[in-house]
């Protein structure tokens with residue numbers, strides 16, 4: 001069994017007070033192992049992004065536990081959380097992931113340099129990370145000269161550099177067409193297969209289908225929906241693919 | 244009809260015999276649509292009778308070895324088929340849509356449970372399709388990949404529809420949706436396609452509205 005990288009335990013997150021009170025998460029438990037890709041689906045407002053921000057140490061739960069590897073995020077102070085975000089957890093959003101005044105390779109090198117790597121070492125590692133997401137040759141482009149899909153893959157490369165072990169992606173395919181979205185999913189899948197724990201929030205079932213498990217959120221509660229998938233063999237026996 | 248036209252299309256680049264057409268059809272459709280060889284021969288014979296194909300010169304008298312070629316009339320039929328968009332009307336009845344609507348109309352079960360069960364199954368199906376598509380080589384297995392994409396989009400559309408149904412149900416409250424479904428059913432029975440069934444009934448999927456006049 002692979003090590004558990006992310007563990008949410010009966011997590012509640014309540015925003016506001018009194019009549020403006022919103023329960024975004026209402027007792028969600030979830031664990032994601034190294035090497036596993038888990039997709040989170042659910043209607044708008046069901047708490048998907050809230051879950052990711054808690055997992056990424058950007059926010060703290062009202063109650064319940066959040067652990068990333070050995071770190072207890074609820075007990076961690078701001079500095080420890082900042083270190084965690086720099087080293088252990090990578091985050092990819094729907095858009096606006098990149099700094100427009102830095103080239104692709106510089107963008108990817110940022111977390112490494114923030115973490116104390118020499119500019120040279122950071123650049124070398126960023127270079128390799130871009131190659132790993134299929135962007136060799138585009139290192140020196142500025143974000144506005146990259147397509148949406150290329151920008152997202154750059155963002156994933158940045159979210160994976162260094163000793164990162166948990167990758168959180170919030171609708172990374174939101175603005176992409178099917179083929180570009182598929183490439184982004186291919187990269188996420190590869191990162192998971194290479195040992196990262198990956199959590200993907202998506203509205204699109206066809207992307208969720210790349211995951212080992214799909215978790216469905218509704219009204220702040222989670223239920224396991226599907227997977228791990230049975231072998232594909234069962235599919236061709238389905239009568240509906242024949243006339 | 245689709246098979247006849249597909250076989251005519253496969254004859255566009257030269258004469259072929261029945262078995263060859265079967266093999267080419269199955270390869271073209273990525274193995275997703277197995278053809279019965281008997282069906283191929285019957286279709287060819289019917290096409291010959293209708294003057295759409297004719298035995299190619301110098302092909303043997305043995306029916307199995309006989310190669311067929313397109314006639315001018317066959318080419319016309321083929322061109323007409325290729326030029327015309329595929330007609331989707333009337334929409335095919337979908338068992339899932341009907342199931343959900345009758346559940347609502349008669350409060351036969353908790354619709355949320357029906358939706359949930361289907362979504363789980365469809366997501367699992369999507370996962371399996373996705374595994375298959377991922378294993379395909381975009382160059383060598385292009386036909387199969389396109390077939391898989393087609394099935395994937397259909398499954399995804401179903402999940403999206405289920406999500407939307409669930410949200411509409413939650414928003415409207417079951418009573419209101421059940422009433423709307425009953426109105427839609429009543430309108431269908433009257434031979435009406437649902438336009439008069441009122442705003443809420445428009446929430447029911449158009450392609451699932453029961454039509455008057457039995458099965459297609």
Ligand SMILES: Nc1ncnc2c1ncn2[C@@H]1O[C@H](COP(=O)(O)OP(=O)(O)OP(=O)(O)O)[C@@H](O)[C@H]1O
Pocket residue numbers: 015016022023024042043044045046047048049050051
């Ligand atoms: N900072 C905040 N302050 C107050 N309420 C918030 C805050 N963040 C989220 N919420 C509320 O919590 C609930 C869950 O929001 P969240 O962003 O997690 O939903 P989501 O599932 O990501 O939706 P979407 O699919 O639209 O992105 C919503 O009702 C939202 O209004």
Ligand SMILES: [Mg+2]
Pocket residue numbers: 048049050170
């Ligand atoms: Mg969100």
